[in-house]
Amino acid sequence: MTPPAEAPIDQVSPKTAAALRAAMARLFNGRPQRTDGRLTKENLYKEAQVSRATMNRAHAILAEWDAHIAAYGKATAGEAKRDATIADLKKRLATKTQECTLLENKLKAAHTAIAALFHDNQALRQQLDKDASATVTPLRHRGPRQRH
Template sequence: MTTPSRVTSDGVSPQTARSLRAAMQRLFTGKPQRTDGRLTKENLWREAQVSRATMNRAQPILAEWDAHIAERGKTTAGEARRDAEITRLRKKLAAKTQECTQLAMKLKAAATAIAALHHDKALRAELTNRSGTVVPIARRP
């Protein structure tokens, strides 16, 4: 016969409550051990190594989770740094793309000018190399 497990005011066993709270702290501090660190309830139960149903029975702990998320948002410090870096890199990419577009336009203009100069030079060379012979046309009597 098994002995019934003690259920705390959290709705779960003391060990489960400790696991959930420890997992919450690891996720909030950005030091997860078993997940990618996103602040989701799925990561909470996976990080605590309990079932989703067990986590859902711990309503007071979930209320703490929800209060923390409502107060501080869902992004961790690491995610905020990552998002800031992504924003910075996107701006840098946009500037480089604009610069590349301007350089491509300048290159096209230069190629057009070079082609026109080449055509003019070839025409001059052709006109210079022509040896013209004037042939008088006889008048009609």
């Protein structure tokens, strides 16, 4: 049986630990003051205004950082919102693309039907012209009918 792992202990001053925790909170909340806000350890030590070596001695804080990143990913609140917006826009685009494809197919079908009707109309007009040129016997007009 292995003994339980000991909780990591920070080997930094309380002031440094407080600066790192404040920097971590700002980064997680998407409100950086000194960096671009990406959730990287480089931004953590820069945001806290400590050296990388000093940050590396803050074992408990780094364990919290790693746990948060493992649970929530490296996306900041703004990035997560942006990603959700992009996903929504992609979904809406796919829906509109399907609608356009359906309408395009209906338009092609209507085009085919109109072309067939036009062809039939032309054939009927030609038949009518051919029949009109045949000999027509006029009917004699008898005048108004009288009623008895």
